[in-house]
Every structure is written in C-alpha cells, then in structure tokens.
Amino acid sequence: MARPDGRGAADLRPVALERGTNPYAEGSCLVRMGGTLVLCTASVEAGVPSWRRGSGQGWVTAEYAMLPRATTERTPRERQGPGGRTHEIQRLIGRSARAALTGYDFGEYTIRLDCDVLQADGGTRTAAVTGAAVALADACGHLAAAQGVANPFGRLVAAVSVGVVEGEPRLDLAYAEDRVAEVDANVVVAEPDRLVEVQGTGEHGTFSRADLERLMDLALGGTARLFAAQRAALGW
Secondary structure: OOOOOOOOOOOOOOEEEOOOOOOOOEEEEEEEEOOEEEEEEEEEEEOOOOOHHOOOOOOOEEEEEEOOOOOOOOOOOOOOOOOOHHHHHHHHHHHHHHOOOOOOOOEEOOOOOEEEEEEEEOOOOHHHHHHHHHHHHHHHHHHHHHHOOOEEEOOOOOEEEEEOOOEEEOOOOOHHHHHHOOOOEEEEOOOOOEEEEEEEEEOOOOHHHHHHHHHHHHHHHHHHHHHHHHHHHOOO
C-alpha cells in the first residue's frame, strides 16, 4: 500500500544528524527524521543526585520538551513541571542513554541531556534517543579528557518507531500514519542488535506474535541504518 510520502514499508524517512550544533554544550546534535526536528544537547555538570553522593560515581539523565509551535496548533509550555507524557519520554531517553555507557566511574559528575522538539511529525521520542546518543558520545569524550578518566561511552544507541497501518507493518511512522495505526511501537536498540526497550501497543486492534516479529525485523533494519548515520556524524 502506498504511504503518504511514497516510501516503501521498510524505508526510513530522510535522516540528517548535525553534530556540534550548539557551540557551548559539551555535546550536541540536531537530528532530523523527515518532518521531525529535535535539538539534543549534553551538558557536563559537577555533582550528582543526592542518592548518588559519596559514591564517587557519575550519572546520566535526560529532559525533554516540545516547543509551543512544534505542532500544527500551539501547545502551552509546561511551566508547572513535566506532564505525564513528557515525564515518560524523558525517562525513556535517560534509560536509553545509560545503556550506551560502560559504567559510571567518571567521578561525581552528571551528564544532562536536553532534547527539545523544534518540529514534530511523529517519532519525536525515537529521534531524541538517536540524537542524544551522538551528543552523549561527545560529552563523554570531553569529560574523559578533562578529568583524566577512561571514556565511559561504550556503544551507540538508536531508536525507531514501527507500526501496523492498514494491515501493513511499516517502519518509522510519520504523524499521519501514527494517528491511525492499528499497532504502534517504539524500539530502542544498543549496537549492534541488543534490545534496550520495546514499547508496543494495539492502538485500534490486537496483534499476533508473528506481527510482533515482523515489526522487530523492521526496527532492527532501521536502527542498523541509524547506527551508520550516527557513526558518519561522529566520524567513526
């Protein structure tokens, strides 16, 4: 079946990862997935959460926000703190980023990832995970050089959405597909093929184990291409 943008079922939207977008941050990446645009920055800060103090170990955490006019209608800023959806997404990004590390033996420093959605057309959380990994890689390198410790960045992490639309399994759903999908899932993968998280829901129906396996095959194919894009952006 034809997709709204003419892609094949197993095709990603056009991907662009612009490393070093923010000259002030220890790491940054502007990620574009089709019509979705997310700015990811990584800041190295002295200190760790209270429960971590005295351990000699660091921490990685994430925050996520969507600009008011990132969507077709203005969304109010979350001035009273993150809402439920935002809280869920930033926890996902944090868990995904921590899967990239070999450990936390870099002293009591926090690497804070800020993922700000400039424009949304589906897959904002998966784009944020993919861009945040590039920013994190640079921040880890900066921290290691500044503190004389081993670089804690161990492997790339990327994420992509998959779903069933009009009975067809599809990769990397744009918003027009996501809003009508019978099944919607987000898959986070650590290079090369280790699953970090799978979020899957039958939005307007149910799905079989065979459906899930087809979706996972699509997701792993998509993240393999995202790893290649990340490596190219990082010059690895």
